[in-house]
Amino acid sequence: MKFGIIGLGYVGLATLCGLAKAGHEVIGVEKHIPKLEQLKGGTVPFHEPGMAEVLSEYQDAITWTDDVGLASGADYVILAVGTPSREDGSCDLSYIEAALAAFKTPQKIIIRSTVPPGTTNVLKVMYPAHTFAIVPEFLQEGRALADVLKPHRVVIGSDDLEMCEELAGIYGRLGVPLVCTSPINAEFIKYASNAFLATKISFINDLSRLADKAGADITTIADGMGLDPRIGRSFLNAGLGYGGSCFPKDMAALLHVAQENGLDLPVIRAAAETNDAQIRYLLSKLDVTRGMRVAFLGLAFKPGTDDMRDAPSIALAQQLLLQEVEVIGYDPLATWDYRQADTVEEALDGADYAILVTEWEELVNLKPEAFAGMRQPRFIDARNAWKFARDPRDVQYEGVGRMQQK
Ligand code: NAD
Numbered sequence: 426m427k428f429g430i431i432g433l434g435y436v437g438l439a440t441l442c443g444l445a446k447a448g449h450e451v452i453g454v455e456k457h458i459p460k461l462e463q464l465k466g467g468t469v470p471f472h473e474p475g476m477a478e479v480l481s482e483y484q485d486a487i488t489w490t491d492d493v494g495l496a497s498g499a500d501y502v503i504l505a506v507g508t509p510s511r512e513d514g515s516c517d518l519s520y521i522e523a524a525l526a527a528f529k530t531p532q533k534i535i536i537r538s539t540v541p542p543g544t545t546n547v548l549k550v551m552y553p554a555h556t557f558a559i560v561p562e563f564l565q566e567g568r569a570l571a572d573v574l575k576p577h578r579v580v581i582g583s584d585d586l587e588m589c590e591e592l593a594g595i596y597g598r599l600g601v602p603l604v605c606t607s608p609i610n611a612e613f614i615k616y617a618s619n620a621f622l623a624t625k626i627s628f629i630n631d632l633s634r635l636a637d638k639a640g641a642d643i644t645t646i647a648d649g650m651g652l653d654p655r656i657g658r659s660f661l662n663a664g665l666g667y668g669g670s671c672f673p674k675d676m677a678a679l680l681h682v683a684q685e686n687g688l689d690l691p692v693i694r695a696a697a698e699t700n701d702a703q704i705r706y707l708l709s710k711l712d713v714t715r716g717m718r719v720a721f722l723g724l725a726f727k728p729g730t731d732d733m734r735d736a737p738s739i740a741l742a743q744q745l746l747l748q749e750v751e752v753i754g755y756d757p758l759a760t761w762d763y764r765q766a767d768t769v770e771e772a773l774d775g776a777d778y779a780i781l782v783t784e785w786e787e788l789v790n791l792k793p794e795a796f797a798g799m800r801q802p803r804f805i806d807a808r809n810a811w812k813f814a815r816d817p818r819d820v821q822y823e824g825v826g827r828m829q830q831k
Contacts (some may be wrong), residue, residue, distance in 0.1 A: 426595075429454060429496025430503045431524045433464060435471065435732075436537055436562045437505030439569035442476050445483035446574070447598070452488045452496045465489045472731040472758050475570040493527040502532045505562075508539055514677035516541045525552050533588060537562045539615055539675060541682045545582065545608035558583035558592055559608050561615035566669070567729025578602045582611025616682075619675040620693050625660040626667045627699035633663035633826025634706060643826030644809050663826045664808040665741070665782065666703040668726035670734035673700070703825075704740050707807055710823050711778055715749040718800070720776035722769065722791075723783025723808075725759035733759050738782045757785055774798040784810035 426449050430441045433455040441451050455461040460470045467484075469476045480487065488495065496502050506520035521538060531554040536545060545559045559582040564572035579596040581603065583589045589605050596603060604614070629647055636643040643663045651658025667673070676697045683690045713719065726736040733739070742752045742763055753764045755772035766772035769791065773779055776799045781788060789810045796802055804811065806824040 429499035432506035442479040443573040510674040515681040516678040582608040624696040627696035636826035666700040717777040718751040720772040721754035724756035731758035784808040
């Protein structure tokens, strides 16, 4: 079959790779010309393992273009454009609408972007010539291709029976559970899943503050909780809170949809508030004065990616800069607009604090000697992940919810 994919970010490019690997012909449409040129030259514009190899192996099956019209001859058009937050927290659907408006002939559209519950039904009315399905994407950055090739489940939302059956046939080959449902349920499943994971993080972060006060160790508590299969250990790591291009915006959009429906969602709202509060809580652990230097070890919102969208490191740095504290960051892949070091040692040289912001393997496993150049050896483990600092006698180490270690 032939697929047109509109928007070649993390989701679009992973989808394109998955379809090419499955033997389909793909037309990749990207309007950002520098990104398109990189792809034409065989370079993946962001860090995602395995993608460059697939693009090279299946290059004969791939057409690259910035012309949406070229995709109109495809059996399916997949929308993978961004759906960012507007100022008021609502989801900005303008990229979706612009892409749809560009088609002059009826298309079978698959929406893979994250859109709020009810969106597909509205799009059906706005663009009656097209047939719609929504197949939300659940991939995790850093393992996008692996997740597309073997997702935990595929959710297909469409009121068009023929399209549902065709898509069930295509996705059925992945051999994973399929959920075929209405568009609004499919959209809801995506938001509910992200909100649940974000809430799990905020839940443990709330308790981490109590653990600090009460003298308990939140990591041991999470380990103990996580052994219960009804709870599970994942997303129970206390620290700086969630970031990235999905959780913050999807939480805001869900709250906005609730508000439009005249409802408050106190659990979701509190989870978002806790996430903001956690940055302030971490800051309260630093006793900084003007002119001090804080080294950020890790910048990306999580290890395994160079994505800096909504990374907590930025909010943390902005607060420190307001206090006229110098910040310098090191990350194996990610870059930011503030001062950046090429090595860990350079970042730590003359620093008054070292904060572990992203739990990259190389940063988690640093030896105490790596910190030799610091002006003052003070360690804030914002991910509770540093191996070297688990010695209870280490008075200069502070994690999140681990005060009993002192
Ligand atoms: P992204 O910003 O990395 O990529 C979107 C791309 O679409 C950009 O390169 C942009 O230039 C391009 N684009 C926008 N309008 C276009 C048009 N009319 N024609 C051609 N190209 C166009 O976004 P992403 O991270 O891949 O996310 C895409 C969607 O998938 C969002 O709705 C997001 O919430 C959702 N999602 C993302 C992830 C993730 O981990 N990144 C996971 C699941 C779902």
